[in-house]
Amino acid sequence: xxxxxxxxxxxxxxxxxxxxxxxxxxxxxxxxxxxxxxxxxxxxxxxxxxxxxxxxxxxxxxxxxxxxxxxxxxxxxxxxxxxxxxxxxxxxxxxxxxxxxxxxxxxxxxxxxxxxxxxxxxxxxxxxxxxxxxxxxxxxxxxxxxxxxxxxxxxxxxxxxxxxxxxxxxxxxxxxxxxxxxxxxxxxxxxxxxxxxxxxxxxxxxxxxxxxxxxxxxxxxxxxx
Amino acid sequence: xxxxxxxxxxxxxxxxxxxxxxxxxxxxxxxxxxxxxxxxxxxxxxxxxxxxxxxxxxxxxxxxxxxxxxxxxxxxxxxxxxxxxxxxxxxxxxxxxxxxxxxxxxxxxxxxxxxxxxxxxxxxxxxxxxxxxxxxxxxxxxxxxxxxxxxxxxxxxxxxxxxxxxxxxxxxxxxxxxxxxxxxxxxxxxxxxxxxxxxxxxxxxxxxxxxxxxxxxxxxxxxxx
DNA sequence: CCTCGCTTGTCACCGGTTTGTCACCGGGGC
DNA sequence: GCCCCGGTGACAAACCGGTGACAAGCGAGG
Numbered sequence: 001x002x003x004x005x006x007x008x009x010x011x012x013x014x015x016x017x018x019x020x021x022x023x024x025x026x027x028x029x030x031x032x033x034x035x036x037x038x039x040x041x042x043x044x045x046x047x048x049x050x051x052x053x054x055x056x057x058x059x060x061x062x063x064x065x066x067x068x069x070x071x072x073x074x075x076x077x078x079x080x081x082x083x084x085x086x087x088x089x090x091x092x093x094x095x096x097x098x099x100x101x102x103x104x105x106x107x108x109x110x111x112x113x114x115x116x117x118x119x120x121x122x123x124x125x126x127x128x129x130x131x132x133x134x135x136x137x138x139x140x141x142x143x144x145x146x147x148x149x150x151x152x153x154x155x156x157x158x159x160x161x162x163x164x165x166x167x168x169x170x171x172x173x174x175x176x177x178x179x180x181x182x183x184x185x186x187x188x189x190x191x192x193x194x195x196x197x198x199x200x201x202x203x204x205x206x207x208x209x210x211x212x213x214x215x216x217x218x219x220x221x222x223x224x225x
Numbered sequence: 226x227x228x229x230x231x232x233x234x235x236x237x238x239x240x241x242x243x244x245x246x247x248x249x250x251x252x253x254x255x256x257x258x259x260x261x262x263x264x265x266x267x268x269x270x271x272x273x274x275x276x277x278x279x280x281x282x283x284x285x286x287x288x289x290x291x292x293x294x295x296x297x298x299x300x301x302x303x304x305x306x307x308x309x310x311x312x313x314x315x316x317x318x319x320x321x322x323x324x325x326x327x328x329x330x331x332x333x334x335x336x337x338x339x340x341x342x343x344x345x346x347x348x349x350x351x352x353x354x355x356x357x358x359x360x361x362x363x364x365x366x367x368x369x370x371x372x373x374x375x376x377x378x379x380x381x382x383x384x385x386x387x388x389x390x391x392x393x394x395x396x397x398x399x400x401x402x403x404x405x406x407x408x409x410x411x412x413x414x415x416x417x418x419x420x421x422x423x424x425x426x427x428x429x430x431x432x433x434x435x436x437x438x439x440x441x442x443x444x445x446x447x448x449x450x
Numbered sequence: 451c452c453t454c455g456c457t458t459g460t461c462a463c464c465g466g467t468t469t470g471t472c473a474c475c476g477g478g479g480c
Numbered sequence: 481g482c483c484c485c486g487g488t489g490a491c492a493a494a495c496c497g498g499t500g501a502c503a504a505g506c507g508a509g510g
Binding site for chain 1: 467468470471472478
């Protein structure tokens with residue numbers, strides 16, 4: 001799980017990074033707006049923690065830019081007594097905020113809550129109807145049949161589809177979830193992945209019963225069970 | 226050690242699952258009565274944590290069904306102020322209960338207490354099938370054969386594998402358990418460690434019977450016997 | 451302090467699998 | 481017809497796991 005932390009105060013940034021990495025997260029750092037955006041595009045983190053006061057811009061700018069291209073959870077850091085900032089942050093699509101000073105403990109708890117809310121903090125397995133996906137073993141069991149072995153990307157694709165079982169998941173969201181921002185815009189990647197996955201899990205890959213195409217929108221996993 | 230957690234509240238379920246998996250348990254989840262019973266039959270967990278209020282039934286039903294076929298410890302989750310439920314739960318054979326809200330810390334303490342009572346908690350030694358690992362002496366005994374001396378890292382690797390015997394343990398989890406976060410991402414380390422361990426414990430290291438590779442996912446210890 | 455032996459980390463290579471890329475097909479809307 | 485979209489097959493590039501060799505680290509004993 002990769003987290004982007006942005007702050008111009010080196011001490012605070014180090015503290016945040018230390019707390020997060022102790023907890024097992026991979027942390028990428030930035031100290032100003034342009035580098036934050038560059039790192040975000042490059043590393044495709046799963047969550048962003050943004051300070052509001054930054055040299056040459058603000059965390060709002062970053063939040064806005066991120067929201068234009070991604071739905072990753074965003075947490076803003078504010079100094080005490082700047083309540084009006086919070087309204088603006090939440091308006092811009094931030095998911096949570098933390099008032100300085102805060103304890104590493106609190107930070108971790110909030111980060112975990114955000115990841116959980118985003119469906120990213122799944123344990124080892126998830127299910128929808130007849131489908132049981134084991135994220136550790138990279139296997140999918142359909143009903144009582146033998147589990148099918150999956151590749152890493154196939155597992156990631158099914159993870160987000162099962163998390164949204166029965167609903168259409170947009171092409172762009174699938175791309176960023178499976179490949180990060182690198183794959184953004186390349187529909188060919190998704191075409192092939194879906195094709196290969198259907199060969200494995202569909203009874204008749206030419207007439208998919210589980211992984212439906214929603215023309216012009218994305219794909220939808222049928223959760224019958 | 227595998228634990229079944231059943232709750233219809235996704236947040237609480239995720240929290241419980243996260244706390245348990247952080248502590249090294251394998252967690253399997255379910256959100257309703259039928260799927261809980263299906264998962265229980267299929268996964269044979271060592272302990273079950275059941276919420277009482279579930280859509281389309283209650284934790285009591287699950288507890289009753291489990292008790293008909295198994296003696297695994299069962300812990301029930303109740304909302305505050307439903308004391309009469311506790312009587313019923315304990316009547317049905319539940320071993321412990323927890324009143325919401327509770328802290329992950331409390332949960333873990335109670336779970337460990339239950340496992341200890343059931344004789345499943347490991348001391349300085351642990352076993353799976355024919356394998357007996359002595360964490361103090363750094364030795365592994367296979368069946369009745371002579372114990373094999375292990376290095377520190379080999380012991381750590383076998384510790385997590387035996388704790389999850391029969392299940393796939395993901396590469397990333399192995400790396401962090403053996404090396405800490407430092408080794409995260411370096412698959413070469415794990416490759417070599419597994420290679421060296423196989424030389425020691427496998428009858429035919431080229432055709433491993435105990436420490437199986439799960440391509441693209443991780444490794445799995447076969448618990449035969 | 452030095453050396454020995456064991457453990458651990460790093461490099462390079464092989465063969466198999468997975469993933470990325472391209473080219474082409476067919477259907478539906480304009 | 482033309483264009484856009486999704487599906488498909490083929491091939492190449494990247495990656496993964498297994499293996500041997502060797503160097504670096506480390507503790508024990510001289």
